[in-house]
Amino acid sequence: MKKDTKDKILAAATSLMTERGYSNVSVKDIALTAGVSEMTVFRHFETKMGILQAVLDRHSYIPYFEQLFAQDLSGNLVNDLQQIANAYLAFMEKNKAIFLITTQDRSILSGVMDLISDNQTKQLLKLLEGYFQAQIEQGKMKDIDTNGQATVFLTSLFGFFVSNALWDEHFLKKQKESFVHHLVATFVGGVCI
Amino acid sequence: MKKDTKDKILAAATSLMTERGYSNVSVKDIALTAGVSEMTVFRHFETKMGILQAVLDRHSYIPYFEQLFAQDLSGNLVNDLQQIANAYLAFMEKNKAIFLITTQDRSILSGVMDLISDNQTKQLLKLLEGYFQAQIEQGKMKDIDTNGQATVFLTSLFGFFVSNALWDEHFLKKQKESFVHHLVATFVGGVCI
DNA sequence: TTTGTTAGTTAGTTATAACTAACATTTTAT
DNA sequence: ATAAAATGTTAGTTATAACTAACTAACAAA
Numbered sequence: 001m002k003k004d005t006k007d008k009i010l011a012a013a014t015s016l017m018t019e020r021g022y023s024n025v026s027v028k029d030i031a032l033t034a035g036v037s038e039m040t041v042f043r044h045f046e047t048k049m050g051i052l053q054a055v056l057d058r059h060s061y062i063p064y065f066e067q068l069f070a071q072d073l074s075g076n077l078v079n080d081l082q083q084i085a086n087a088y089l090a091f092m093e094k095n096k097a098i099f100l101i102t103t104q105d106r107s108i109l110s111g112v113m114d115l116i117s118d119n120q121t122k123q124l125l126k127l128l129e130g131y132f133q134a135q136i137e138q139g140k141m142k143d144i145d146t147n148g149q150a151t152v153f154l155t156s157l158f159g160f161f162v163s164n165a166l167w168d169e170h171f172l173k174k175q176k177e178s179f180v181h182h183l184v185a186t187f188v189g190g191v192c193i
Numbered sequence: 194m195k196k197d198t199k200d201k202i203l204a205a206a207t208s209l210m211t212e213r214g215y216s217n218v219s220v221k222d223i224a225l226t227a228g229v230s231e232m233t234v235f236r237h238f239e240t241k242m243g244i245l246q247a248v249l250d251r252h253s254y255i256p257y258f259e260q261l262f263a264q265d266l267s268g269n270l271v272n273d274l275q276q277i278a279n280a281y282l283a284f285m286e287k288n289k290a291i292f293l294i295t296t297q298d299r300s301i302l303s304g305v306m307d308l309i310s311d312n313q314t315k316q317l318l319k320l321l322e323g324y325f326q327a328q329i330e331q332g333k334m335k336d337i338d339t340n341g342q343a344t345v346f347l348t349s350l351f352g353f354f355v356s357n358a359l360w361d362e363h364f365l366k367k368q369k370e371s372f373v374h375h376l377v378a379t380f381v382g383g384v385c386i
Numbered sequence: 387t388t389t390g391t392t393a394g395t396t397a398g399t400t401a402t403a404a405c406t407a408a409c410a411t412t413t414t415a416t
Numbered sequence: 417a418t419a420a421a422a423t424g425t426t427a428g429t430t431a432t433a434a435c436t437a438a439c440t441a442a443c444a445a446a
Contacts, residue, residue, distance in 0.1 A: 005422080005423080019300055020300040021214075021297070021298070021299075021300070023216060023217055024216055024298070024300060024301070026402080026403060026404080027403075027404065027405085028402090028403075028404095036423075036424090037423065037424050037425075038404095038405095039406095039423075039424070039425080040422080040423055040424075042404090042405070042406085043422080043423080046405095047404080047405080048403090048404065048405090103296055103297070103359060104214070104296070104297050104298070104299065105214070105217070105297070106214075106297065106359065107212055107213040107214070107217060108217070113359075114360070118360060142382075144378070145375065147367075148367070148371065148372075148374075148375035148379075149375065149379060151367055151372065151375065152349055152372075152375050152376050152379050154352075155349045155352035155353045155356070155372075155376075156345055156348045156349035156352055157352070158352040158355070158356060159347075159348035159349055159350070159351040159352025159353070159355065160348045160352070162351070162352065162355050163348065163351060166296065166299065166306075167307070167311060174340075174341070174344055178341065179341075179344065179345075179348075181341075182338065182341035182342065182344065182345050183345050183348075185337070186341075186342060186345050186379075186380060186383070187379060187383065188383050189335075189383040190379070190380065190381050190382040190383030198392080198393080219432080219433060219434085220433075220434065220435085221432095221433075221434095229393075229394085230393070230394050230395075231434095231435095232393075232394070232395080232436095233392080233393055233394075235434090235435070235436085236392080236393080239435095240434080240435080241433090241434065241435090
């Protein structure tokens with residue numbers, strides 16, 4: 001049962017680092033939480049950085065936004081935006097551990113988060129712009145700045161994710177479904193009569 | 194010139210902690226950056242935590258959102274939302290150092306950020322809800338869930354702030370003015386024809 | 387000139403964290 | 417049952433960080 005020990009260690013490391021960051025967690029802490037000796041940790045992962053590397057490898061998730069846009073959208077704006085919103089939030093949720101660990105040690109891990117959150121979001125932004133452009137050409141959307149609209153949409157989702165990730169009870173007590181619903185409704189129809 | 198030294202130390206501490214967080218900065222680092230000896234730092238602030246406390250005191254800013262809502266709004270939805278958005282972003286900008294320091298050491302400083310970002314935002318949320326309710330009663334807005342709408346609006350602003358605070362070049366290369374403009378336009382009128 | 391304040395220097399204490407080494411013990415596979 | 421692999425234990429090394437103490441130097445007000 002070699003894999004079991006490794007798993008326990010990684011689970012402990014993930015949990016602790018997600019809460020406290022990398023440098024505020026000691027290998028001793030990890031060993032204690034995992035219920036193994038400190039030596040065992042070093043035997044599985046040579047250095048503390050090695051543990052982090054393994055945690056990041058395990059929790060990094062690359063989404064397939066292209067596929068979503070190429071295949072899964074219906075053309076109905078409300079439905080599509082809801083699907084996109086859910087896909088983005090699901091993606092961020094899967095990378096939540098990485099997000100929290102890297103934000104807490106951004107000086108050391110500056111490159112890591114960019115790789116995950118930033119690049120992927122940039123890609124999604126482009127896809128979304130393209131989608132809006134198509135909608136405009138079909139006469140379904142106002143002819144407004146697509147980049148501006150896509151930015152507003154994604155920013156809101158990002159804000160929702162971050163506030164939920166950083167606080168257990170933030171100003172958003174809202175559930176995901178409710179939030180997405182309101183976001184899409186407002187985005188599509190505005191608030192004015 | 195007693196104040197000068199203290200200022201230099203606090204400026205160095207703020208800069209270093211904003212970039213690296215609290216526990217990744219040593220008193221030696223601070224002294225070096227400030228151009229004073231380590232002893233001098235301890236003579237001014239008894240403990241490392243004392244330095245942080247002083248930094249937080251200096252950079253915490255309490256906004257007057259009530260005043261904004263009570264006096265400065267015109268009744269014109271677009272203008273008002275722009276003013277509110279700018280006020281919120283200005284408030285967050287002033288607390289940016291605190292935000293970055295506390296996010297990087299949230300396990301140690303969990304309470305501090307709540308005091309600033311969270312509570313104030315909650316208050317703003319309520320004020321915004323009230324404002325929307327008034328607009329609805331005047332027939333200027335759709336009769337929709339005010340909490341939902343206010344949440345969407347603030348989440349977007351929060352997301353904008355966070356992405357700019359955490360990354361120099363995030364998916365948002367947008368300037369503040371441009372972003373606020375697009376946000377308000379979309380929020381008010383939606384994207385559909 | 388004296389005295390008080392502020393800052394620098396040097397040295398040391400204590401604690402902790404990231405490892406390493408050597409050996410004992412348990413667990414698993416054959 | 418026995419060898420091999422995995423884990424535990426104990427002790428130690430090295431580095432760093434948060435302080436403390438004691439003494440000295442510079443300067444300004446009285």
